[in-house]
Amino acid sequence: MGLPIEGVEVRIAPDGEILCRGPNVMRGYFKKPEATAEAIDREGWFHTGDIGVLDKDGFLTITDRKKDILVTSGGKNIAPQPIENTIKTNKYFAEVVMIGNNRNFPAALVVPNFESLEKWAKEKGLAAGSRDDLLRKPEVVAFYQELVNDLTPGLAQFEKIKKITLIAHEFTLEAGELTPTLKVKRRVVEGKYKDVIDRMYQGAA
Numbered sequence: 001m002g003l004p005i006e007g008v009e010v011r012i013a014p015d016g017e018i019l020c021r022g023p024n025v026m027r028g029y030f031k032k033p034e035a036t037a038e039a040i041d042r043e044g045w046f047h048t049g050d051i052g053v054l055d056k057d058g059f060l061t062i063t064d065r066k067k068d069i070l071v072t073s074g075g076k077n078i079a080p081q082p083i084e085n086t087i088k089t090n091k092y093f094a095e096v097v098m099i100g101n102n103r104n105f106p107a108a109l110v111v112p113n114f115e116s117l118e119k120w121a122k123e124k125g126l127a128a129g130s131r132d133d134l135l136r137k138p139e140v141v142a143f144y145q146e147l148v149n150d151l152t153p154g155l156a157q158f159e160k161i162k163k164i165t166l167i168a169h170e171f172t173l174e175a176g177e178l179t180p181t182l183k184v185k186r187r188v189v190e191g192k193y194k195d196v197i198d199r200m201y202q203g204a205a
Contacts, residue, residue: 001061010060011045015077017066018052019045051079068186070100076158078106080186083159087151091116092144095171097189098161099197107163107200109193110144111170135166163200167193 004010008022025046028036040046051069052062063079070078080098087096094113100106114131120143121127121134128134135141141164148161171177177189190197 001059003058004060010054012052012054013047015066016051016053016069016079018048018050018060018062020048021045070098070106071102072100072106072158073102073104074158078159080106083152083155083161084108087148090147090151092120092147095167095184097184097186099190099200103201105162106159107165107197108148108161109167109189109196110148110164111167112144131168135168141166165193165196165200167196 004020005024008020008024010018010020013019021044025040025044028040038047049066050062051066052060054060063082065081068080070080072078078098078100080100084096084098087093092113093110095109095111097109098106099108112135117134117140121137121140124139126134126137126139128137144166145164148164152160171184171189173180173182177185177192179185
């Protein structure tokens with residue numbers, strides 16, 4: 001969060017994208033008029049590719065990347081990162097990847113924090129031979145769905161995560177699931193777990 005630098009205009013487009021205009025903005029791409037037209041509109045606004053909000057005092061907060069925005073089959077736009085980050089503040093979560101693009105409701109792939117989960121399971125008397133066995137237990141799935149609901153009470157109905165699937169393996173850089181800065185590569189994970197994701201939506205109206 002911060003104020004735009006002096007001399008730079010910032011506004012939010014109807015779809016939530018941050019637009020800026022000023023002497024700091026490039027004139028265009030060298031010998032690439034089509035790319036220039038895509039990035040800078042006729043009024044001189046540079047389309048940053050970031051999603052954000054401007055508060056009443058002029059402070060700008062970047063909330064997501066436009067390419068990561070989920071658009072449901074009903075046309076609702078959802079910025080997943082703030083929701084995912086809120087959930088990951090809880091000790092039982094290692095990773096959360098929201099799904100929902102061209103789907104009729106949001107779902108999520110969840111990698112538990114196994115140290116916290118296994119301690120909880122032991123206290124509940126839920127012995128398991130492996131992580132996969134543990135994650136298949138209805139009590140564990142219900143526990144995580146309840147946590148997700150409790151951690152996101154202020155979401156609009158169309159933003160609420162209706163289903164989750166627990167994943168036993170943490171995402172890694174070596175598997176191509178993380179960037180060098182250890183951010184989840186959303187499209188890679190969605191492709192790798194396509195069958196799992198499709199099963200969450202089977203029979204959905």
